[in-house]
Amino acid sequence: xxxxxxxxxxxxxxxxxxxxxxxxxxxxxxxxxxxxxxxxxxxxxxxxxxxxxxxxxxxxxxxxxxxxxxxxxxxxxxxxxxxxxxxxxxxxxxxxxxxxxxxxxxxxxxxxxxxxxxxxxxxxxxxxxxxxxxxxxxxxxxxxxxxxxxxxxxxxxxxxxxxxxxxxxxxxxxxxxxxxxxxxxxxxxxxxxxxxxxxxxxxxxxxxxxxxxxxxxxx
Ligand SMILES: CC(C)(COP(=O)(O)OP(=O)(O)OC[C@H]1O[C@@H](n2cnc3c(N)ncnc32)[C@H](O)[C@@H]1OP(=O)(O)O)[C@@H](O)C(=O)NCCC(=O)NCCS
Numbered sequence: 001x002x003x004x005x006x007x008x009x010x011x012x013x014x015x016x017x018x019x020x021x022x023x024x025x026x027x028x029x030x031x032x033x034x035x036x037x038x039x040x041x042x043x044x045x046x047x048x049x050x051x052x053x054x055x056x057x058x059x060x061x062x063x064x065x066x067x068x069x070x071x072x073x074x075x076x077x078x079x080x081x082x083x084x085x086x087x088x089x090x091x092x093x094x095x096x097x098x099x100x101x102x103x104x105x106x107x108x109x110x111x112x113x114x115x116x117x118x119x120x121x122x123x124x125x126x127x128x129x130x131x132x133x134x135x136x137x138x139x140x141x142x143x144x145x146x147x148x149x150x151x152x153x154x155x156x157x158x159x160x161x162x163x164x165x166x167x168x169x170x171x172x173x174x175x176x177x178x179x180x181x182x183x184x185x186x187x188x189x190x191x192x193x194x195x196x197x198x199x200x201x202x203x204x205x206x207x208x209x210x211x212x213x214x215x216x217x218x219x
Contacts, residue, residue: 040091
């Protein structure tokens with residue numbers, strides 16, 4: 001979705017920690033995008049559950065800081081009437097656009113796994129164009145692969161590699177606490193993990209974006 005298309009009305013349903021984080025974002029465009037993402041994710045989750053957005057309480061979790069309504073960052077989640085809402089969620093924003101992903105937490109039980117998490121990431125080629133990207137973001141094997149690519153394919157490939165890494169790190173719940181240069185973007189994933197490139201054209205995104213979705217199941 002285009003973040004500018006998200007109306008501000010849903011802002012009334014945001015929780016205090018979400019408002020406090022927004023208030024601390026000094027760049028007005030970044031603040032608007034953050035709020036639009038939170039409003040859109042809450043509306044998305046409420047729509048799937050068939051409840052009103054005000055019935056959900058944000059319940060983010062961070063490996064360092066814990067879980068709960070007072071947390072303003074980390075893996076997204078909600079509680080519904082004081083119980084887990086039963087959704088696995090992910091969000092990514094880039095250059096005014098956002099991708100949201102959701103699954104039913106119950107799907108893990110149906111597939112005989114203990115738990116399932118999802119990670120989505122959207123990246124624009126311009127975001128990976130800075131000097132030094134290859135050193136901070138790519139593994140040695142990826143840097144070798146990149147050298148063999150025709151120059152016009154290098155930036156889309158970098159964006160795709162980065163989207164796949166961030167999708168994986170979100171699905172694992174760590175984010176960039178794990179060095180992205182230690183994550184193989186295109187390797188055959190470990191058991192219980194799937195990473196797919198998303199068709200950005202079919203999703204209605206303008207040219208220049210790459211997007212990936214990762215799913216991690218715990219046996
Ligand atoms: C997760 C992360 C890789 C995303 O960065 P990004 O590409 O700049 O931003 P995106 O728009 O693609 O994703 C942002 C969303 O990722 C999600 N997210 C953040 N941390 C996450 C985690 N640990 N696991 C899963 N998802 C996470 C949130 O939904 C966040 O949305 P928000 O801004 O509304 O909170 C990056 O924020 C990160 O590594 N964070 C970890 C470090 C950190 O949070 N430190 C401070 C607290 S101790």
